[in-house]
Amino acid sequence: xxxxxxxxxxxxxxxxxxxxxxxxxxxxxxxxxxxxxxxxxxxxxxxxxxxxxxxxxxxxxxxxxxxxxxxxxxxxxxxxxxxxxxxxxxxxxxxxxxxxxxxxxxxxxxxxxxxxxxxxxxxxxxxxxxxxxxxxxxxxxxxxxxxxxxxxxxxxxxxxxxxxxxxxxxxxxxxxxxxxxxxxxxxxxxxxxxxxxxxxxxxxxxxxxxxxxxxxxx
Numbered sequence: 001x002x003x004x005x006x007x008x009x010x011x012x013x014x015x016x017x018x019x020x021x022x023x024x025x026x027x028x029x030x031x032x033x034x035x036x037x038x039x040x041x042x043x044x045x046x047x048x049x050x051x052x053x054x055x056x057x058x059x060x061x062x063x064x065x066x067x068x069x070x071x072x073x074x075x076x077x078x079x080x081x082x083x084x085x086x087x088x089x090x091x092x093x094x095x096x097x098x099x100x101x102x103x104x105x106x107x108x109x110x111x112x113x114x115x116x117x118x119x120x121x122x123x124x125x126x127x128x129x130x131x132x133x134x135x136x137x138x139x140x141x142x143x144x145x146x147x148x149x150x151x152x153x154x155x156x157x158x159x160x161x162x163x164x165x166x167x168x169x170x171x172x173x174x175x176x177x178x179x180x181x182x183x184x185x186x187x188x189x190x191x192x193x194x195x196x197x198x199x200x201x202x203x204x205x206x207x208x209x210x211x212x213x214x215x216x217x218x
Contacts, residue, residue: 010100010147011155020067020215021089021099026057027064028218029208030079035128035176035190039077044084044172046104051149055085059101059148062087064218068208071126073164075171078127086168093159102153105145107169110138123163123177130196131189135180141165 007017033039047055058081066074072090076083087101119139124132141162143155157165167177178186212218 006095007097007099011153017097017099021063021087023056023060023087023101024063024067024211025060025215026218027060027062029068029211030061030065032065032069032074032126032204033078033080035125035178035193037127039080039082040127040171040176041174042077042082043174044075044077044082046084050103050146055103055148058083058085059087060218062101063089064211064215066126068211069126069129069204070207073168074126075168077171077174084172086172088164088168090161090164092157092161096161098155098157098161098164100153100155101148102143102145102155102168103148105143105165105169105172107166108142108144110140114138114140119159119163121160121163123167125167125177127171128176128178128189128193129200131192133178133181133185133189135163135177137163137166143169 007014009017058076061079062074062076062085065079066087066089073086073088075086084104085101086105089099091097115138117139118136120134120136122132123135139162140158141156143165145153147153155165170177178189181189
C-alpha cells in the first residue's frame with residue numbers, strides 16, 4: 001500500500017529512505033580483509049568513547065565500503081578496525097528493508113525452542129567473496145546495542161535479516177561462517193573463492209568508482 005513504511009532504520013520504521021544510507025556520502029572505501037588475515041580472528045574491543053568524530057567516520061567508511069562490495073552487512077574488523085561496530089542494509093523475507101549500524105552489539109541467548117528451530121540457508125561473506133553455502137542458525141535473532149550517539153538499540157530479525165545480525169556479530173567475536181562448514185565443504189568454498197577473486201576485485205573497484213561519481217570522494 002502507498003505510504004506504508006517499508007524501511008526500518010536502526011529499528012524504527014520510516015515512510016521513506018534513500019537508496020543508500022546518507023552516511024555513505026561521508027565515507028571512504030576501505031580495503032576488505034580476507035579470510036586468512038589475523039584481524040578477522042581476534043575478538044573486537046568494545047567502544048568506550050561515544051559519541052566521537054572517529055566513530056562517526058568509521059560508520060561512514062563501513063557503509064561506503066559495504067556498498068562498494070555489494071554487501072548487506074560489514075563489521076569493523078573486516079576493514080581492519082578491531083572495534084565492536086557493524087553496519088547493515090538488508091531486506092528481510094517479508095520485503096522490509098533494514099538499514100543501520102550497531103555499536104557494542106550482543107545477541108540475546110535464544111530460547112530452547114528457538115535454538116532447536118534452526119534454519120539452514122545460503123550464506124556468503126565479503127571476506128570470503130564468491131561462495132555461498134548453507135549454514136544452520138536460529139531462525140530468529142534479538143540483538144541489543146547502542147548507536148553512535150549512545151542511544152539504546154533493540155533489533156529483532158527473522159529469516160535473512162536475523163541471519164545477517166548473527167553473521168555480523170560472529171565477525172566481531174572472531175568467527176567466520178565457514179567455521180561452521182565440514183572440512184571438505186570449507187575447502188571447496190575457499191577454492192571457489194580463489195577462482196572468482198580477480199573478477200570480484202574488478203567488480204568492487206568498478207562499484208567504488210561509481211560511488212565516487214554518485215556521492216563524491218567521501
